[in-house]
Amino acid sequence: DSGVTQTPKHLITATGQRVTLRCSPRSGDLSVYWYQQSLDQGLQFLIQYYNGEERAKGNILERFSAQQFPDLHSELNLSSLELGDSALYFCASSVEGQGNSPLHFGNGTRLTVT
Amino acid sequence: GQQLNQSPQSMFIQEGEDVSMNCTSSSIFNTWLWYKQDPGEGPVLLIALYKAGELTSNGRLTAQFGITRKDSFLNISASIPSDVGIYFCAGQEGGTASKLTFGTGTRLQVTL
Numbered sequence: 001d002s003g004v005t006q007t008p009k010h011l012i013t014a015t016g017q018r019v020t021l022r023c024s025p026r027s028g029d030l031s032v033y034w035y036q037q038s039l040d041q042g043l044q045f046l047i048q049y050y051n052g053e054e055r056a057k058g059n060i061l062e063r064f065s066a067q068q069f070p071d072l073h074s075e076l077n078l079s080s081l082e083l084g085d086s087a088l089y090f091c092a093s094s095v096e097g098q099g100n101s102p103l104h105f106g107n108g109t110r111l112t113v114t
Numbered sequence: 115g116q117q118l119n120q121s122p123q124s125m126f127i128q129e130g131e132d133v134s135m136n137c138t139s140s141s142i143f144n145t146w147l148w149y150k151q152d153p154g155e156g157p158v159l160l161i162a163l164y165k166a167g168e169l170t171s172n173g174r175l176t177a178q179f180g181i182t183r184k185d186s187f188l189n190i191s192a193s194i195p196s197d198v199g200i201y202f203c204a205g206q207e208g209g210t211a212s213k214l215t216f217g218t219g220t221r222l223q224v225t226l
Contacts, residue, residue, distance in 0.1 A: 100164055
């Protein structure tokens with residue numbers, strides 16, 4: 001158990017809808033990262049927050065947004081969903097937002113858009 | 115997005131055999147990490163490497179940080195059935211750039 005908690009585990013929704021994925025980092029970790037993993041693909045970095053502030057942005061679509069709250073949990077909002085958004089979405093956390101700080105991953109949310 | 119080149123893509127080996135896989139990048143990384151992902155689960159950290167040339171072991175796993183800082187290697191000795199899964203390398207640039215860039219993965223299958 002990595003200590004990173006993601007909910008829900010599974011999500012099935014229709015095209016055009018909006019969903020919110022939630023992540024609670026490991027106790028003491030200040031930085032949260034979101035990754036997307038499509039079928040049989042590697043993990044693509046979406047966005048990073050550190051202590052409530054956006055730290056780095058990757059290939060995140062404009063339809064997607066995220067935030068980190070004062071209690072350090074994070075939410076990833078996906079709107080106007082398309083079939084191609086079906087994927088596993090992982091959250092990871094690290095102690096600091098610095099290099100040399102390994103990331104620990106949750107078990108992901110599997111999103112299916114029909 | 116940017117990805118590291120990882121090889122081989124997949125391996126079928128017999129129980130007891132040793133396994134080697136590697137990862138190369140066009141960019142320099144300050145940290146290399148190796149993760150294993152089982153079906154339906156998140157990646158689990160196996161080994162972290164922080165210095166060029168560093169060789170680190172974790173049980174039957176040994177990983178090396180290439181001296182050019184553009185590559186890394188993972189070896190698994192005496193493979194067992196529970197080694198089955200997908201192995202990912204990941205590079206971390208350092209400083210405030212702590213996000214990971216992941217390799218394409220090596221799918222390992224172990225036959226009895």
